[in-house]
Amino acid sequence: MSGPMVKAEAVRKRFARNEVLKGITLEVQPGEVLCLLGPSGSGKSTFLRCINHLEKIDSGRLSVDGELVGYREEGGKLHELHESEVARKRAEIGMVFQHFNLFPHMTARENVTCAPVRVKGEPGDRARAHAQELLGRVGLEDKLDVYPSQLSGGQQQRVAIARALAMRPKLMLFDEPTSALDPELVGDVLAAMQQLAREGMTMIVVTHEMGFAREVADTVTFMDDGLVVESGPPGEVLGNPQHERTREFLSKVL
Amino acid sequence: MAAAIVLIVALALVRSVVDNPRFEWGVVGEYLFDGRILHGLRVTIELTAIAMGIGIVLGVLLAVMRLSPNWLVSGASSFYIWFFRGTPVLVQLLFWYNIAALYPKIGLGVPFGPSLVHADANTLITPFAAAILGLGLNEGAYMAEIVRAGIISVDPGQADAAQSLGMTRLQTMRRIVLPQAMRVIIPPTGNETISMLKTSSLASVIVVTELLYAGQLIYSVNFKTIPLLITVSIWYIVCTSVLYVGQYYLERYYGRGARTREAGPLERIRKGLFSIRHQP
Numbered sequence: 001m002s003g004p005m006v007k008a009e010a011v012r013k014r015f016a017r018n019e020v021l022k023g024i025t026l027e028v029q030p031g032e033v034l035c036l037l038g039p040s041g042s043g044k045s046t047f048l049r050c051i052n053h054l055e056k057i058d059s060g061r062l063s064v065d066g067e068l069v070g071y072r073e074e075g076g077k078l079h080e081l082h083e084s085e086v087a088r089k090r091a092e093i094g095m096v097f098q099h100f101n102l103f104p105h106m107t108a109r110e111n112v113t114c115a116p117v118r119v120k121g122e123p124g125d126r127a128r129a130h131a132q133e134l135l136g137r138v139g140l141e142d143k144l145d146v147y148p149s150q151l152s153g154g155q156q157q158r159v160a161i162a163r164a165l166a167m168r169p170k171l172m173l174f175d176e177p178t179s180a181l182d183p184e185l186v187g188d189v190l191a192a193m194q195q196l197a198r199e200g201m202t203m204i205v206v207t208h209e210m211g212f213a214r215e216v217a218d219t220v221t222f223m224d225d226g227l228v229v230e231s232g233p234p235g236e237v238l239g240n241p242q243h244e245r246t247r248e249f250l251s252k253v254l
Numbered sequence: 255m256a257a258a259i260v261l262i263v264a265l266a267l268v269r270s271v272v273d274n275p276r277f278e279w280g281v282v283g284e285y286l287f288d289g290r291i292l293h294g295l296r297v298t299i300e301l302t303a304i305a306m307g308i309g310i311v312l313g314v315l316l317a318v319m320r321l322s323p324n325w326l327v328s329g330a331s332s333f334y335i336w337f338f339r340g341t342p343v344l345v346q347l348l349f350w351y352n353i354a355a356l357y358p359k360i361g362l363g364v365p366f367g368p369s370l371v372h373a374d375a376n377t378l379i380t381p382f383a384a385a386i387l388g389l390g391l392n393e394g395a396y397m398a399e400i401v402r403a404g405i406i407s408v409d410p411g412q413a414d415a416a417q418s419l420g421m422t423r424l425q426t427m428r429r430i431v432l433p434q435a436m437r438v439i440i441p442p443t444g445n446e447t448i449s450m451l452k453t454s455s456l457a458s459v460i461v462v463t464e465l466l467y468a469g470q471l472i473y474s475v476n477f478k479t480i481p482l483l484i485t486v487s488i489w490y491i492v493c494t495s496v497l498y499v500g501q502y503y504l505e506r507y508y509g510r511g512a513r514t515r516e517a518g519p520l521e522r523i524r525k526g527l528f529s530i531r532h533q534p
Contacts (some may be wrong), residue, residue: 051420091420099416105433105508107529115419118429160415167419 003066005030005202006051006169011060013046015054020046022226023060028204028219030170033197033214034208035234038223039249044206047223048173051204052093053086064093065170084224092117094164098158098176108135108159109144112166122243124252127166133171134162153186159176165196174205210254214238222246265370285472286488292427295489299452301385301464307449308390313397318427320402331398338395344456347388351460353379376524379502385457385464402433407453436508442499465489 007027013021018025020043026035049055050062054072062069070086071078081089084114088207103111114130116122122130135141136160148156157177164172166249174193178186197216207213212233213220221231224245241247271277285291319331338346353360354375361372379387408431416426460468469486473479 022375049414054417085419085420087417090418093418095415095418097337099411101411103412103415103430114429115416115421117421118425138288193257197507249519 002030004028005032005065006204007063008047008060009061011050011062012048012058013043013050014053014058019056020226021050024223024226024228026221027229028202028226030202032218033201033203033205033216034219034221035118036215036221036223037208037210037213037249038205038229042223042226043226045175048095048175048204048206051171051173052095054095058244061082064089079184087119091167091172091195093113094167094169094172096157096160096164096172096174096177098179100148100153100160102156102160102163104148107145107147108140108162111148111159115163116166123222127144130166131162134165136161137195138162139188145181152185154183154188157181157189161189161192170202170221172203172246174203174207176208178207178209208253210238215216227238268497276480277484278478278481281478282484282488284471285478285482285485288470288472288485290463290468291465291485291489294463294465294486295493296466297382298451298454298465298489299493300384301457301462302327302447302451305389305393305454306450308386308451309393309397310443312391312394313401314432316394316398317405317510318399320398321405335395338392342511343388343392343453344459346392347385347456347460350379350384350388351381353384381457381460383456383460385462387521389450389454390511391459393446396446397443400446401439403433405431405441407438408434428448433508437505440505440508442503445502445503446498448497451497452490452495 004027006026008017008024008026009022011021012019022043024047026034031234037049039075046055051064056070056136058224059113067089069089069184072081072085073079086130102108103114106114109131112134113124116127116130117124118187132141132144135144138161139159140155140162143151143155143159148159151159177193178189178248181189186209190209193203193205193212194216205212205217217234220232220234220237222229222237223244224241229243229245230241237246238250240252275372316331316334319327319399322328322331335479349356357375360375360378363372412430412434413426416430417423421429454464456467457464458470461467463471465486469482473482
């Protein structure tokens with residue numbers, strides 16, 4: 001049986017009086033790359049954070065690989081999961097942040113080995129070998145023992161990608177991974193992500209990189225004001241948008 | 255010009271100290287390594303170390319409690335901090351010293367149920383134990399605020415990243431947030447330790463023979479008050495100086511990965527001597 005990797009049905013989320021998600025419904029199939037586009041404040045990042053339960057949803061259903069996020073269903077009722085179970089499920093979902101969020105008190109390699117050793121109990125030497133391989137794959141084999149503050153933004157973001165991959169996730173979430181980078185550093189990060197997509201990773205990418213969306217995405221979803229406006233293959237959504245809001249947004253960013 | 259004035263004032267001070275026979279430097283030298291003074295010094299160091307240890311452990315616990323989403327847990331921490339910061343530590347010391355008047359017997363048991371073990375408060379709470387409790391519990395309240403400030407100073411993105419990797423709240427706190435909070439926590443904790451070393455002299459009022467009380471016991475017999483206070487002060491200043499150097503190396507350890515590094519105290523002294531020697 002292979003259902004969707006991510007399934008959202010009428011997901012709503014509000015912060016105080018401000019409703020950020022007003023009923024998001026979408027599906028992501030295993031191996032699919034979904035790019036989420038939309039103006040800032042449209043709820044893209046919040047939706048991403050809901051998928052690994054960094055934010056709690058207020059209503060609707062959200063599941064990853066057939067299991068509800070943050071809840072367990074019993075006799076038609078939802079029960080909130082214990083913190084350790086939430087943590088165990090998060091371990092299967094990798095996340096890459098806009099501001100990298102590398103651990104500044106650890107070297108690049110320690111950043112990558114930290115979670116496998118502490119969370120999964122992987123033996124140290126195996127975790128270190130795996131970290132070396134992953135950092136090599138993103139072109140940083142010579143930066144193993146360097147602290148984040150000595151790396152460029154692009155290098156830090158590639159360490160962050162390796163750190164997420166070290167947990168062997170089944171789903172990767174990217175929250176504007178290149179928005180905080182100097183233009184000339186964006187390419188290396190996008191190349192690492194494209195490579196990952198080619199290897200069959202399921203990915204949800206919040207981005208403003210239209211070139212990446214066009215080339216790498218299987219599906220492009222345009223969000224505005226907490227709702228999905230339109231969704232489809234990149235050629236259609238980017239080339240021939242059906243909605244006025246999408247056209248307006250694309251005319252500004254392209 | 256300013257340097258010249260500083261130099262003249264310094265020379266005048268040194269001269270007055272050397273010339274005035276009432277300093278009785280000979281007596282200071284005689285008592286500096288006296289067995290009773292050295293024993294007092296040991297008690298002072300023990301008192302400082304144990305009370306700070308209690309303060310730090312309690313401080314971390316209270317800070318984490320204070321940031322808990324559960325209001326009962328955070329409220330208990332707030333109450334503790336409010337209470338222990340709101341009363342003078344000298345009063346708290348006297349309270350612990352006289353605790354037997356309040357609770358003649360102290361025991362462990364089920365609330366409102368049978369008591370499992372109990373002891374006489376006067377034998378359990380010795381003056382030393384009263385000093386440890388008074389200083390340590392008070393320090394916990396101050397350390398809690400220092401640790402909390404450190405935790406808050408860490409970018410919330412760090413906790414997001416740790417939790418997205420599957421770490422629990424406790425693991426995130428221990429492995430990711432606290433090590434980074436250390437950079438903010440260490441300097442004021444160093445100050446607290448230095449301050450504790452000096453505050454421990456308050457224990458002299460509840461007959462703990464720490465450094466000051468050891469000196470007082472001697473000068474109450476031979477009336478060499480000033481030389482003995484100087485002897486005691488020399489030991490206090492030696493200890494605080496050692497702590498100051500230790501604090502620098504701790505800060506450097508927890509600052510690893512940071513961009514800037516300033517010269518250490520030993521390095522600065524070495525450089526200072528070098529520049530004096532090479533002045534034209």
